[in-house]
Amino acid sequence: MLPATSPVSTVGRMERRNRRDNARTAVDAPAPPSAEVARDRLWAQDVRSSIRCAAVLLALLLLIDWGVGTLSAPRATLWAALAVLLFLVLYPTRVSAGEGWLVSRGLLRARLVRTDHLVSVRCLDGVGQRLVLRDTFGARVEIDPRVLVANPPLWRRLDEDARLSALRSTLSCGETALHRVSERIDRETALTVFKVSGLE
Structure with a gap:
């Protein structure tokens, strides 16, 4: 009488599990070290541009609100949130x-x-x-x-x-x-x- 779990089926399951683990490791693992890594040399410049755009938007909104006399703490908070949202949208991937x-x-x-x-x-x-x-x-x-x-x-x-x-x-x-x-x-x-x- 054969046992409930044969050695052949156990080995097969282990091999399949190892293949899945290897594939998952290849995808999730951080980038391997390399002596020659090419990077986006304009990334820092793009980040600064994103910050400037968000700051200009915030300054304009605050200036307009102050000019018409409707500037308040809640409105300033709202404008700041909009500026942060703009920065997040413009933030470049590295x-x-x-x-x-x-x-x-x-x-x-x-x-x-x-x-x-x-x-x-x-x-x-x-x-x-x-x-x-x-x-x-x-x-x-x-x-x-x-x-x-x-x-x-x-x-x-x-x-x-x-x-x-x-x-x-x-x-x-x-x-x-x-x-x-x-x-x-x-x-x-x-x-x-x-x-x-x-x-x-």
């Missing part, structure tokens, strides 16, 4: 990338995608264009293509890893989106060269 990974950090959370195991790269058009990266572990990151245009080292890191994903046959779609970003970066680089050389 993008950094190393060999095989890319991280997008917001105020509340960070998202990591394995760029050497990409499944798809899609370009979402709308009010603000977004580049959506997905990996084989189910992780998903959205970034602004302008970050890649303004930071060539970030783009080179992503491009190299995307090519590796294509060689591994994990990247099923995304060549068109990457080609569009590449063309945009080449165009911006050419314009910069013309400006510096005075040919524009």
